[in-house]
Amino acid sequence: MEQASTILHVDTPGQGMHEVTDQVLDWVDRQGIDVGLLTLFLRHTSASLLIQENAAPAARRDLERYFARIAPESRDYEHDDEGPDDMPAHLRAALTAVQLSIPVADGRPVLGTWQGIFLFEHRRRPHRREIAVNLIGTSSTR
Template identity: 55%
Template sequence: MKQHTHRFTVRTSGKGLVAITHPVTDWVAQTGLTTGLLTIWCPHTSCSLTVQENADPTVQEDIARFFEALVPEQGGRYIHSSEGPDDMPAHLRTMLTQSGLSIPVIDGEPALGTWQGLYLFEHRRAPHRREIVLHLLGEE
């Protein structure tokens, strides 16, 4: 059994989904491990990770609209607003999604479905630099 770790940075341009599938699958291939378990971790409290459809961009638009309606910036009765009106809504959106993902690795690739992609989901309006941490435990 072997393990590998890696960190990389994702630049966001504000709210929305940012595809991270390729940097993750490229790194998994570089490790040389063919079978294992990949953990993807996002050490932030105002963005999250998700597995979502990667074929039709309107899916991402609908997800963004859904979260705007579910956790609105305007009209919310939030006490915490240290970093602006999108601060607390971003924390709530992160809480409703995921900070980490676990994905099996089979034949040297994350076992994603045909239409699945990996995304960082930015919940803040301003651009950010987000760190992603990868850990792969497996065998060659």
């Protein structure tokens, strides 16, 4: 059994879904692990990780509008230390996920045809986000 880990840094320009699939695929490819489990963990409370449609930008826009409706910016929240987008960002993160587990086969994450890995930034201003990545598995060459 082998294991590899790293931290991926993602600079977000602000709110929205930002695809990180290529970064993840590139890193997994360099590890030489053929079969295993990939774990991604976002080290933040106001952003999240999603596996979502990566072909149609309209799907991402619809998701972003949906979350804006169910957790709107408002001055009614008690927690607003960093502005009106502070608590809604935490609510949106609570409704999604900060951790993903993806099987790996033939040296690649087993994603469906239209699935991509996204960092969903819930804050309006740009942020530098960190994704802790861990891959555990076996290699046929070792």
